[in-house]
Amino acid sequence: MLVLATCCLSLFIVGVDNTIVNVALPSIQHDLRASVSGLQWIITAYTVVLAGLLMLAGSTGDRIGRRRTFRAGLVLFMLGSLLCSIAPNLGLLVAARALQAVGGSMLNPVAMSIITNTFREPRERARAIGVWGAVAGVSMALGPLLGGALVGSVGWRAIFWINIPVGLAALVLCALFVPESRAERPRPADPVGQLLITVLLAGLTYGLIEAPSAGWASAQTAGCCAAAALALACLVRYELRRAQPLIDPRLFLSAPFAGATVIAVCGFASLGGFLFLNTLYLQDVRGCSPFHAGLLTLPMAGLTMVFSPLAGRLVAARGARLPLLAAGSGMAAGTLAMTGLSAHTATWHLVIAYALFGFGFGMLNAPITNTAVSGMPRAQAGVAAAVATTSRQTGQALGVAVIGSLVTSATHGPLHTGFAQASHVGWWVGTACGVAVLAIGILTTGRWAGQTAARAAQRHVPG
Template sequence: MAPLLAVCAGYFMVILDVTIINVAVPVVGRELSASLTGIQWITDGYTLVFAGFLLTGGALGDRLGNRRVFCTGVVVFTASSAACALAPSAPFLIVARLVEGLGAALIVPGSLALLQQAYPAAAARSRAFGLWGSMAGIAASAGPLLGGLLVSTVGWRWVFLINLPVGLACLVLTLRQVAPSPRRAGRVLDWPAQCLVVAAVALLTAALNEAGRRGWSDPAVLAGLGLSATAVVALVTRERLARPPALPPRLLRSRAMSGGALIGLLFNFGFYGMVFTASLDFQHQRGYSALGTGAALFPAVAMTMFASVLSGRLTRTTGDRPLVICGMLLAALGLAGWAAAGAAPAYPLLVLPMMAAGFGTSFALTGSTSTVMGAAPEAYSGTASALFNTTRQIGSATGVALGGTLLATAADYNAGTRLSMAIGALAYLTAAGLAWRCVPAKPARPQRSKGHA
């Protein structure tokens, strides 16, 4: 249990910091005299670095040892959180947030790899993956509630200070309870490819973030998408020549690996798009406070822990495929129910749709995580974890960007919300179809490494 607590504590901090800043940033802007651009960088700089360096963090973990890189990430994240809390100016806070994002990128890939190492038995591993996954939904949805509480009581700096005791406990638990990971000194990192990955993901994430504010036809958004596509083309060309490549083609050709990663993109698209549009609906249309919005989203959060525990137990008898399919269909039904509820439905009518989306997403996450990690050779467990989490971050950014665009361009606010929910339901249905083809019926056993391949 101790390895699970250590890893989940680190992962919880990382995801919490994506959303907890949202309710604090207006106060931060006033106190530090930040410009609008500065406020945007305080919010988005962390996400850009986090998403961009995930694959680099995974590759470093595979080469230097996942526990070593994970602990390094915890130290970097905790120290930069302290710097954020003590920031005397907006530029200082922006730089500290960028470093915090780098620490997050070192933590997340190693978290899944360490769980796979600590729980080799399929049943125990599935339960651990389920609890790990539930941390994302809980942290992301609890962020606005916790942030609003801290800002209104002890001040915005405590949004970052709360990471210090959590980071310290995570580091001590990991060093004491998690076994050292193997180092593969012969594994050569392809730095040009890693730089292209960082450029492609960061540019894509930036473009998606800006699309929600500026619209999809804005020149800056189009330039970001074009440059990201150019980096992808250059990366593919580089990977064909590199020995060894950063992402081995046999991994990407694996139906379980690529399909599981795409499923992760789709359900993050649906879930975080729902959380974003629901948050705006509750605050702008219904007049809820930040605390009230967090409380209103609680039904979706409450289901994630229950669903992850249940799916971890059921997978021993049912296998992964039925759970992923059922979870995606239930989540699709929830968002479709919201879309069909009509204009400005009463809040009680939205409770069941939110519960269905939260339950279904978390219920499917265990199986999709097991699918991706089970398809990866042991020597590439960090890279596989990074690939899975990178696609999920892209899904989250796309869901939020599209939701923002629909709310800004629809005939009215309620119509934009319903359309966003309908598109999210379609994404969940697509994920269910992919799961039928790509997710093995039984949990996959992690592949043993053959040399340093």
């Protein structure tokens, strides 16, 4: 349990950091004179780098030692947090966020691998993964509330300070209680595959974020999207031909595994867009202080905290289907309630929307993690956890990029006058993501899906 607590501490600071920055965006915008696309980069520089390196970090931990990789990640994450807190301009802040992400990439997949190899009995492992999923949901839900309190009382730089004492505590516990472990037959390094993943994520995200200023039909946007598509095609072809791939594309022949990946992308795209739009709406349109904005989102945080552990127990007892149906329904209903947003929308209406979304998001994490890890060999647990976490971070990056860019393109004039109406298209995209979670959850948790998983397991030969 001490090992689990240590791993969950690392997950907590990474999860909080994913969402705590959102509530500080208006303050950062004012202080550093950033544009809306600059604000998008503060979020996506972290999530894109994190997503791009998670696969490498998972396999590296399996190969050179999970505790060693975990400790290096904690040190880099704390160093990045310190540099963020003293960044004098937008460019250096974005660079420090990227350094944070390098450290963060070494934490979650490696921690999940440590947990999977510590809890070997299936029911115990399911409970541990349930706790892990609950901490993931709780940490991300607490981010806006905690961030609002810190920004309102101390300033936006304080949101990065809190990572340092928590990281130090995790570092001490890791040294005392976490044993070193490696995979018996780890995969070799795959620099070509890693490069292709980086080009895919960076090209797609850059093209989407810069599209409002460059033009959606511009050569820059088309070139970035074409580079991303080419990188994806080359990645699949290259990995299929390797004896020991970074990630075997044949695993995606399993409907539950592929479904968990797509659900994670859709669910976290909805979350990323929700937090980004809601922060700008509350502070720039309605004139709320950071703390007041954080308080208004308390129903979302509270219900996520309540239902995240319940979802973990529900997955362990009855499987992933029911939590996924609840997650898709709640998230779709929450974003649907925001599609008619105006500068004068009643507070009770916002609170209901936040509560619905918080309930849905609380039910989301546990079934994603359980499905992704349970279908992989224990020796490759780091890679399995990295797939699930990569999907989450990719989804969040794409949500901020796509929804933020669509809303930016539709905004005319200052944010406080045109943003509420322009945000409608973003809320509809978030609703579509919630519906996708619901539909894919139904499709990938039935008898047919189980048969595809069995066939995929027979085809896959662990490295």
